[in-house]
Amino acid sequence: xxxxxxxxxHKENPKKRLPLKIKCEDLNHQNxxxxxxxxxxxxxxxxxxxxxxxxxxxxxxxxNEIALIADILEDPYSVLKFxxxxxxxxxxxxxxxxxxxxxxxxxxxxxxIDVIRQSFLYQLTKLERKLVESFQSFKEAESSxxxxxxxxxxxxxxxxxxxxxxxxxxxxxxxxPKDKQILRQGVNEYVKKLHFYDQKENHEKxxxxxxxxxxxKQIFGNKEKQFRLFKFKLDQGLEMLQxxxxxxxxxxxxxxxxxxxxxxxxxDQLLEKINPDFKLHNIIQDKIQKIYNSRYDGLDxxxxxxxxxxxxxxxxxxxxxxxxxxxxxTFGVWVDKNSSLIFHxxxxxxxxxxxxxxxxxxxxxxxxxxxxxTFGRDDIIILSSFVGCISKLGEGFSVTDAxxxxxxxxxxANQKYFNIVKMEIFxxxx
Numbered sequence: 396x397x398x399x400x401x402x403x404x405h406k407e408n409p410k411k412r413l414p415l416k417i418k419c420e421d422l423n424h425q426n427x428x429x430x431x432x433x434x435x436x437x438x439x440x441x442x443x444x445x446x447x448x449x450x451x452x453x454x455x456x457x458x459n460e461i462a463l464i465a466d467i468l469e470d471p472y473s474v475l476k477f478x479x480x481x482x483x484x485x486x487x488x489x490x491x492x493x494x495x496x497x498x499x500x501x502x503x504x505x506x507x508i509d510v511i512r513q514s515f516l517y518q519l520t521k522l523e524r525k526l527v528e529s530f531q532s533f534k535e536a537e538s539s540x541x542x543x544x545x546x547x548x549x550x551x552x553x554x555x556x557x558x559x560x561x562x563x564x565x566x567x568x569x570x571x572p573k574d575k576q577i578l579r580q581g582v583n584e585y586v587k588k589l590h591f592y593d594q595k596e597n598h599e600k601x602x603x604x605x606x607x608x609x610x611x612k613q614i615f616g617n618k619e620k621q622f623r624l625f626k627f628k629l630d631q632g633l634e635m636l637q638x639x640x641x642x643x644x645x646x647x648x649x650x651x652x653x654x655x656x657x658x659x660x661x662x663d664q665l666l667e668k669i670n671p672d673f674k675l676h677n678i679i680q681d682k683i684q685k686i687y688n689s690r691y692d693g694l695d696x697x698x699x700x701x702x703x704x705x706x707x708x709x710x711x712x713x714x715x716x717x718x719x720x721x722x723x724x725t726f727g728v729w730v731d732k733n734s735s736l737i738f739h740x741x742x743x744x745x746x747x748x749x750x751x752x753x754x755x756x757x758x759x760x761x762x763x764x765x766x767x768x769t770f771g772r773d774d775i776i777i778l779s780s781f782v783g784c785i786s787k788l789g790e791g792f793s794v795t796d797a798x799x800x801x802x803x804x805x806x807x808a809n810q811k812y813f814n815i816v817k818m819e820i821f822x823x824x825x
Contacts, residue, residue: 419446434460494653556585651676654685657717657725657819661740687820696767696779709755713823721814726807728770730754737792739807744798752791781815
């Protein structure tokens with residue numbers, strides 16, 4: 396069996412392997428079994444095989460060059476999955492192989508869509524029942540309004556007015572001064588009834604009716620407000636569902652920027668707008684390298700800080716940040732000394748940096764441990780805890796009148812204080 400056939404067999408029929416019975420050579424780690432291989436090229440060969448304690452202590456800062464032996468035995472091509480050895484053709488091959496996920500097959504798609512469908516229908520049925528109940532309550536309030544109207548019927552009776560108007564219309568060609576006087580009298584009587592409550596002597600007599608109107612206003616207003624709120628949310632929910640389905644369609648389309656788990660096809664369009672060379676799939680793969688993914692690296696401020704700082708001078712770097720919030724909003728920042736911008740993926744809006752504004756500041760240190768990084772002039776502030784982050788869009792990045800974004804502090808996350816739940820960082824090669 397060839398290596399390629401073996402690789403395919405492992406993926407389709409994964410085998411459960413027992414732990415290797417090889418002891419760690421570090422005398423301080425007695426009875427610990429080796430689980431990892433250190434992949435750095437030029438080192439003492441005695442340090443290649445590592446145990447769990449080795450990785451947790453003296454090799455804790457080099458985890459990106461350590462591979463799990465069980466993974467290698469399971470899939471030989473996974474050995475360089477998390478490394479970043481520039482100029483290594485084997486690394487290029489592994490990057491290429493693992494930029495695609497073939498585990499999510501046809502059965503998985505059908506199953507996942509069915510789960511979404513069943514869940515959606517269940518929730519929609521619950522919403523329907525609740526909305527119908529609310530409407531029935533609203534209709535009951537309407538019947539009480541009919542009772543109230545009947546108490547005022549004599550004062551809104553327009554039969555005599557209609558007769559006066561009809562009589563006057565019939566005498567269109569022979570309308571006498573007496574006819575005019577009769578018409579005026581009929582209209583005046585009608586208006587007099589409408590103002591009957593204005594007369595002071597009748598006010599006390601009809602106070603119960605005033606109270607009845609006031610009470611019905613409150614009851615009916617609350618019912619109508621509740622029903623209107625449900626109707627508004629129903630309209631809003633339909634719009635939101637249509638937008639989410641559109642995002643899913645874009646996500647499952649032929650996307651060039653496939654190394655990002657958070658982006659949709661909008662990111663392809665944005666990257667091409669930034670640099671026309673990114674129109675080509677292979678250019679995106681070669682030039683845009685992922686250096687951090689919270690899914691694998693953990694949502695850890697120290698880790699983020701070290702990943703960025705080790706790149707060197709920030710003003711010489713081109714970086715792409717993508718954030719997803721607990722409110723399901725996805726936005727990010729393209730950081731470049733020539734053309735930085737903030738973008739919102741769902742709303743498909745971009746905001747260019749203003750002149751003489753530093754696009755990114757790494758704030759994380761012992762003097763300021765609460766803030767991890769700042770984009771612009773507090774346009775986006777990411778806290779070290781990733782909780783309670785804030786945005787003051789428009790301070791360092793331009794918001795034009797034509798964009799009509801509303802509240803600048805809530806535009807990006809749809810709320811003033813937001814939590815980051817997922818995050819990706821990419822380095823763009825020159």
